[in-house]
Amino acid sequence: MTASQSTSTTDGEALTRAENAIQAGNPKQALDILGPLPPSDAVHLAKGRAFFRSAQYAQAAIELEAASKPFGGHAITALIEEAASLRRRADLLLLIKECRRLSPQDTRLLDAYGTILMHMGRFDEADVAFRESLQRRPNDKNTLNLLVMNLTEQGRFDEALSIMDDLRRQHPEDWKIGCNTAAILNNIGRLEESANVYRETIPLAPYEPALRLNHSIAMLKSGRMAQGWTEHEWRFGVPGHTNLPKDTLLPNISPTLNLQGKRVLVTQEEGLGDTLMYLRYIPALARTGAVVHIWGSSTLADLCRRVEGVAVVQHGGEAPAFDYHCPFISLPRAFSATPDAMGAPVPYLTADPGKASQWKKSLKADRKLRVGLVWAGGARPENTGAQMVDRQRSMPLAALALLADVEGVTFYSLQKDDAALQCLDFPAPLVDFMPQCLDMDDTAALVSCLDLIISVDTSMVHLAGALGKPVIMMDRFNNCWRWLHEREDSPWYPQMRIVRQTRFREWSDVVTRVKVLLEDAVQAQ
Structure with missing residues (x-):
């Protein structure tokens, strides 16, 4: 080994130790480790991150400026998700101010500034930043894509698609532009147009996992389930899905596959709602002779134990x-070619009999229609993608005030997290037992004693639906694929009624229609 190789190895080890110190929340230690190292982009970036974590924004800006290449994104973009995970997005605005003081003409900082504003829901300000950036660098693909994202966040879909059409004409070889165009079309229900764009785009990058994954979502939303599930396996090429070896992934169930006595490990991959939805396949998996071992979330553990x-x-x-x-x-996907393609019929989840009995005693005196309310999902501000979706699917409780006019109803809050603090914003009495519900098993017992659940698109609709409870789901305009398109019912939950927005981010007409359904439910009681 040469002296230069030895030094490089030592520097790499020091960078690793500094990274570990940053992740452990000890930026001072990281800076001590980084101090003696020779300058490099990696060292400057690590120092910038450590100074940011220490709230030393002027010093952080100096290091990030040193790390930034003349082409590509500014080094500050490496901190955007990190700041989100720390719930410190607003602090990035202070850092950008320092960076812009050092490099006032760097348009990449305008893009970063607009991106952070967009993530914070400050769409008008983000629009100004992106358009100023485009004045300096007309037709920049990256900035135009950011502007399009900001437009879609505001429901300005026609403007967004107009920009994407121009970009596709100018860059017909760029699969990312076609993918983004098709995704927007799919989100707003223009399914055939979306499918046509995917057909044109996939040959440009047939082995690109992100493109194929987006395509699978479009297929599922259009009801092409068997093809969609197969295509959905491309997600394993995208970070964040499974670290388990692909060669031991469960094959499709077929007469020639012998699972007798084989241990099948079923793992949680994304949100609680997904797990609740797909637990319906466990009885069929067990009937193959497999030994089913679920490795998932603690809040679902007791519910899972009672699944057949x-x-x-x-x-x-x-x-x-x-x-x-x-x-x-x-x-x-595994069961798509079998009689169990839709899994077990509802109900495939059951509440704990002892817990349910206790709730029945507590609610025995309530002779009115017992209605559970959920108006918001988990905000998850530390996850940018989840937060942006949640802004669209959630509403303030005050938006449901019209339901309080319906007589013959007792409303029960099933809301968790910070949104539960809004309970006093409802004009009718709202019973809140959720502090007593420590996990989904406790919540399932309470839900089993209610008559109707009214909820936005959260894990609650899956829990109630899987228990066989009537559900009115208030759905966003650009709805999730699993609720299909222009459907008021669901093949997954027979007792679900979907009431979808007709205008982006506008809940008033949804609540008006839900009120009519609630009045009908009172009359039918």
């Missing part, structure tokens, strides 16, 4: 021994 066919439920710890593994979201 479950042998073991684990949360936390290390991966156990298994013959095959299968993320919950791959179960529909």
